[in-house]
Amino acid sequence: MAEDEHISAGATDGAVYRVAGSLTITRAATTQRELAELPDPLTIDLSRVERMDTVGAWVIYRTIRDRGAKVVGASRDEVSLLKEVAEFDHPTRVIPEQPGAAHRVMNELGEWVAESGRTLLGLLGFLGATLVGFANVIKRPRRFRINAVVQRFDVVGVRALGIIGLMSFLIGIVIAQQGSVQLAQFGAEVYTINLIGRITARELGTLMTAIMVAGRSGSAFAAQIGTMKITEEIDAMRTIGVSPVEALVIPRMIAAVIMMPLLSFWSMLMTLIGGGMFVWLSLGIPPLTYIQRLQEVIPTTDLLVGLIKAPVFGFIIALAGCFQGMLVQGNSEEVGTRTTIAVVQSIFLVIVLDAVFAVFFSNIGWI
Amino acid sequence: MSTPKHCDPVIEVRGLRNSFGEQVVHEDLDLTVCRGEILGVVGGSGTGKSVLLRSIIGLQTPDSGEIEVLGENMIGREEDEAKSIRRRWGILFQNGALFSTLTVAENVEVPLREYFPYITPPLLDEIASYKIAMGGLPPDAGPKYPSELSGGMVKRAGLARALALDPDLLFLDEPTSGLDPIAAAGFDELISSLQKRLGLTVFLITHDLDSLYAVCDRVAVLADKRVLGVGTIPELLALDHPWIQEYFNGPRGRAAALGHEDIVEHQHS
Numbered sequence: 001m002a003e004d005e006h007i008s009a010g011a012t013d014g015a016v017y018r019v020a021g022s023l024t025i026t027r028a029a030t031t032q033r034e035l036a037e038l039p040d041p042l043t044i045d046l047s048r049v050e051r052m053d054t055v056g057a058w059v060i061y062r063t064i065r066d067r068g069a070k071v072v073g074a075s076r077d078e079v080s081l082l083k084e085v086a087e088f089d090h091p092t093r094v095i096p097e098q099p100g101a102a103h104r105v106m107n108e109l110g111e112w113v114a115e116s117g118r119t120l121l122g123l124l125g126f127l128g129a130t131l132v133g134f135a136n137v138i139k140r141p142r143r144f145r146i147n148a149v150v151q152r153f154d155v156v157g158v159r160a161l162g163i164i165g166l167m168s169f170l171i172g173i174v175i176a177q178q179g180s181v182q183l184a185q186f187g188a189e190v191y192t193i194n195l196i197g198r199i200t201a202r203e204l205g206t207l208m209t210a211i212m213v214a215g216r217s218g219s220a221f222a223a224q225i226g227t228m229k230i231t232e233e234i235d236a237m238r239t240i241g242v243s244p245v246e247a248l249v250i251p252r253m254i255a256a257v258i259m260m261p262l263l264s265f266w267s268m269l270m271t272l273i274g275g276g277m278f279v280w281l282s283l284g285i286p287p288l289t290y291i292q293r294l295q296e297v298i299p300t301t302d303l304l305v306g307l308i309k310a311p312v313f314g315f316i317i318a319l320a321g322c323f324q325g326m327l328v329q330g331n332s333e334e335v336g337t338r339t340t341i342a343v344v345q346s347i348f349l350v351i352v353l354d355a356v357f358a359v360f361f362s363n364i365g366w367i
Numbered sequence: 368m369s370t371p372k373h374c375d376p377v378i379e380v381r382g383l384r385n386s387f388g389e390q391v392v393h394e395d396l397d398l399t400v401c402r403g404e405i406l407g408v409v410g411g412s413g414t415g416k417s418v419l420l421r422s423i424i425g426l427q428t429p430d431s432g433e434i435e436v437l438g439e440n441m442i443g444r445e446e447d448e449a450k451s452i453r454r455r456w457g458i459l460f461q462n463g464a465l466f467s468t469l470t471v472a473e474n475v476e477v478p479l480r481e482y483f484p485y486i487t488p489p490l491l492d493e494i495a496s497y498k499i500a501m502g503g504l505p506p507d508a509g510p511k512y513p514s515e516l517s518g519g520m521v522k523r524a525g526l527a528r529a530l531a532l533d534p535d536l537l538f539l540d541e542p543t544s545g546l547d548p549i550a551a552a553g554f555d556e557l558i559s560s561l562q563k564r565l566g567l568t569v570f571l572i573t574h575d576l577d578s579l580y581a582v583c584d585r586v587a588v589l590a591d592k593r594v595l596g597v598g599t600i601p602e603l604l605a606l607d608h609p610w611i612q613e614y615f616n617g618p619r620g621r622a623a624a625l626g627h628e629d630i631v632e633h634q635h636s
Contacts, residue, residue, distance in 0.1 A: 029490075053533040053565075092507070093510040094472040
C-alpha cells in the first residue's frame with residue numbers, strides 16, 4: 001500500500017501530511033491516527049496518492065471539516081470524490097436514544113405490568129371467542145370439521161404414544177429405585193409399591209403427560225398458527241368467510257382435551273410397568289403379587305383424581321398454544337418468541353392448576 | 368456480440384453445472400462479466416438466476432465447472448478462505464437480509480468491524496452515516512431496526528451495507544422487486560449513479576424490464592439451463608429465440624421499451 005509517507009512540521013505554516021500510494025479503507029485507521037497526532041494548521045498533500053476510495057476520502061474530508069485543514073495536490077478524480085462524500089455528510093445516530101437507567105427500569109416494569117394485563121385480558125377474550133365458536137359448531141353441527149379433528153388426534157395422541165410411553169417407563173423405574181433405597185432404611189421396602197402406585201395415579205402420570213404434550217403439541221399449535229398468521233393464511237380464511245377459530249382452534253382444543261386423559265392413562269400404565277420391572281428384578285416381588293398389591297393400595301379416587309385433571313390440562317395447553325399463535329404478527333422471529341411463551345405459559349398454568357386441584361381433592365376427602 | 372473486445376473480466380463462469388437431485392438447473396453455462404459494466408441477468412422463474420448468483424458468491428457448490436471472481440477461483444473455497452475476495456464485493460439479497468437485532472447503522476458497521484477492527488468508533492459511526500446517505504436513506508433511518516422499515520428502505524439499507532467496504536463488485540438480487548414504480552425508478556437511478564461515481568461492476572438479477580432498459584449495459588438471458596445470449600437489448604432482439612422475443616416484445620416489454628426509446632435508438636446507431 002503506502003510505501004512511505006513523510007510527515008514534516010514546517011515552522012511557518014504548521015504540519016504537512018503527505019500520503020503516498022493508496023488511501024483506502026485498509027489504511028483508514030492508520031491515516032486517521034496519524035492525522036490526529038499532527039498539530040494545526042494542517043496541510044494535506046495528496047499529490048502522490050495513486051488510489052483513493054470513499055473511506056479514504058471521508059477521512060480527509062472530516063479533517064477538512066473539523067480542523068480546517070488545507071488540501072493540496074489533489075487530482076480531479078480525488079476532488080470529485082471529496083465533493084461527493086461531502087454531499088453525503090448527514091450525521092445519523094447508530095442506536096436509538098437510551099433513557100437513563102432508573103427511567104428504563106420503571107419503563108420496563110410498567111411495560112411488564114401492562115403486558116401482563118393485556119395478556120390476561122387477551123386470553124379471556126380468546127377463551128370467549130373459542131366458546132362462541134363451540135356454540136356455533138354445536139348449533140350447526142355440519143360446520144364441525146371431523147377430518148381436521150381426526151388428524152389432530154393422530155398428531156397429538158397417537159404419535160405421542162412412543163415418547164410418552166418411554167418417558168413414563170423410565171420414570172417408573174427411577175421412582176421405584178429411589179423409593180426403595182429410602183424405604184429400605186426403615187425396612188419398609190415393600191411399601192415401594194404403594195409409593196409408585198399412588199404417586200403415579202394421582203400426580204405423575206397426568207403431570208408428566210401434560211408437560212410432554214405442552215412441549216410437543218402446545219408449541220406446535222403456536223408455531224403452526226403463528227406461521228399461518230405471517231403468511232396471511234388466516235386473513236385469507238377470514239375474507240373467504242371461514243372462521244379461523246372454528247377451523248384451527250376448535251379441532252386442536254378437542255384433540256388436546258380428548259387425548260390428554262387417554263395419554264395420561266397410557267402414561268400411568270407405563271410408569272406402573274416400569275416400577276413393576278424394577279420391583280421384580282431388584283426386590284424380587286413377582287409381577288402377580290405386584291398387581292395384587294397395586295389393586296389393594298390404589299383407591300379408585302386416585303385414578304379419578306388423575307383423569308379428571310387431564311382434560312383440563314389439555315384445554316389449558318391448547319388454549320395457550322392457539323392464543324399465542326394468534327398473537328403473532330410482523331416477522332418470523334415472533335413465531336419463535338410466541339412459541340416459547342406458549343410452552344412456558346401452559347406449563348406454568350398446568351402446575352398452578354395442579355396445586356389448586358390437589359387442595360380441592362384433599363378437601364373433598366379424596367385422599 | 369457475446370463479449371466486448373476490450374473486456375477485463377471480473378467474473379468468469381465456465382461450464383457450470385448445478386442440479387438438485389434429479390432436476391438439472393444449469394448445464395454447461397458460460398458467462399463473463401466485464402469490469403465497470405452493469406450486467407442484467409434475466410430469465411423466467413425457476414431458470415436458476417439466484418442459483419447462479421449463489422454459485423458465484425460461493426454459497427452453493429456446483430456439480431462441476433469453473434468460477435473465477437476478480438481473478439481467483441471460487442470453487443471449493445472454505446468459508447474462511449477467499450476473504451480478500453469477500454472484502455471486495457457487496458451483496459444485496461432479495462429480501463435485504465438485514466440482521467434483525469441490529470439497527471441499520473449497526474448493520475452497515477458489521478462488515479467494517481469484521482475486516483477493520485482498528486477503525487475508531489467515532490470514525491466508524493461517521494462512515495456508517497455517509498454510507499446510509501449514499502444508500503439514499505434519510506439520517507433518521509440510522510437508529511431504526513429493520514422491522515421498523517418499509518420494503519424500499521430495507522433494500523436501501525441493504526445496499527448501504529453492501530457498499531460498506533467500498534466494493535469493486537456489487538451483486539444485486541432483484542433490487543426493485545416489491546417496490547412501487549416510483550421507488551423502483553429511484554432505486555435504478557441510485558444504482559446507476561453509484562456505479563458511475565464509484566466505478567462499480569454490477570451483477571444485477573432482475574425481472575424489472577424498466578430496470579433493464581434504464582441501467583443495464585448488457586443483459587444476459589438465462590433459459591434452457593444456460594445463458595442463451597449476452598448483449599445489449601437490440602442485440603438480443605436480433606437473436607431469434609422465442610423466449611427472448613416474447614420477453615422483450617410482449618406488452619410489458621414494449622411498454623418498457625417505449626419509455627426508454629432514446630436508449631434503444633442510441634444503441635441501434
